[in-house]
Amino acid sequence: MQVFIEKDYSAMSKKAAQIFANEIQQKPDLVLGLATGSTPIGTYQELIRMHKEEGLDFSKAVSFNLDEYYGLASDNPQSYNYFMFENLFNHVNIKKENVHIPNGLVSDVETYCKQYDEEIEKYGGIDLQLLGIGVNGHIGFNEPAEELVLGTHLTDLTEDTIKANSRFFDSPEEVPTKAITMGIGSIMKAKKILLLASGKNKAEIMAKLLNSDVVTTKVPASLLMLHPDVTIIMDEEAASLCKR
Numbered sequence: 460m461q462v463f464i465e466k467d468y469s470a471m472s473k474k475a476a477q478i479f480a481n482e483i484q485q486k487p488d489l490v491l492g493l494a495t496g497s498t499p500i501g502t503y504q505e506l507i508r509m510h511k512e513e514g515l516d517f518s519k520a521v522s523f524n525l526d527e528y529y530g531l532a533s534d535n536p537q538s539y540n541y542f543m544f545e546n547l548f549n550h551v552n553i554k555k556e557n558v559h560i561p562n563g564l565v566s567d568v569e570t571y572c573k574q575y576d577e578e579i580e581k582y583g584g585i586d587l588q589l590l591g592i593g594v595n596g597h598i599g600f601n602e603p604a605e606e607l608v609l610g611t612h613l614t615d616l617t618e619d620t621i622k623a624n625s626r627f628f629d630s631p632e633e634v635p636t637k638a639i640t641m642g643i644g645s646i647m648k649a650k651k652i653l654l655l656a657s658g659k660n661k662a663e664i665m666a667k668l669l670n671s672d673v674v675t676t677k678v679p680a681s682l683l684m685l686h687p688d689v690t691i692i693m694d695e696e697a698a699s700l701c702k703r
């Protein structure tokens with residue numbers, strides 16, 4: 460595992476985007492695993508800049524998003540589908556047919572989730588998976604629990620997550636209570652993983668993750684310690700409680 464501590468959010472985002480860009484340049488048909496939330500927005504902005512100013516080419520890249528709120532249509536401004544097009548896809552030359560985001564309105568969820576995993580496999584698996592981390596240690600929407608599900612599945616969001624994500628909604632009551640998420644197994648199958656954490660509110664969870672020598676399903680991100688190629692990039696605030 461490699462850990463980088465950058466001065467601030469902007470430096471963290473630039474470092475992450477540089478890693479992305481290097482991978483795409485080496486393998487133009489890279490299969491990307493992408494995340495939403497506030498954390499990756501700066502990375503996406505930097506990738507857009509690199510596309511516009513340096514010609515970073517996404518025309519052969521394929522993407523799979525980690526998760527989507529269950530019950531929200533893709534054109535709902537609160538959906539992760541909407542977020543991804545607003546914050547990245549509308550501004551780079553990725554082909555729409557190469558973009559995959561879980562459909563939050565699907566009725567046969569079980570079959571749909573199985574197909575989502577099969578589709579990832581069809582492309583040879585995810586080459587580079589970008590992750591944020593929830594204040595409770597969730598990755599994707601794999602919430603702390605006694606057991607974690609391997610494949611893509613429908614899950615209940617915890618109170619912590621609903622509270623944390625309510626900042627994007629008018630009220631906590633509007634936050635969906637369920638989501639479709641890639642499972643911990645789908646994430647762990649990615650060849651390379653990049654976890655980003657920024658800000659004081661992530662300091663406690665990053666300390667829990669990095670100061671500890673155990674893995675536990677109660678901190679889903681701790682499973683990443685078992686992955687052979689994980690890079691963590693934090694800003695100084697997120698790293699402030701980590702032992703150095």
Ligand SMILES: O=P(O)(O)OC[C@H]1O[C@](O)(CO)[C@@H](O)[C@@H]1O
Nearest residue numbers: 495496497498591592593599600
């Ligand atoms: O980056 P944020 O907004 O702190 O969210 C943390 C994580 O939780 C999620 O919202 C749930 O998947 C992710 O999109 C994000 O990586």
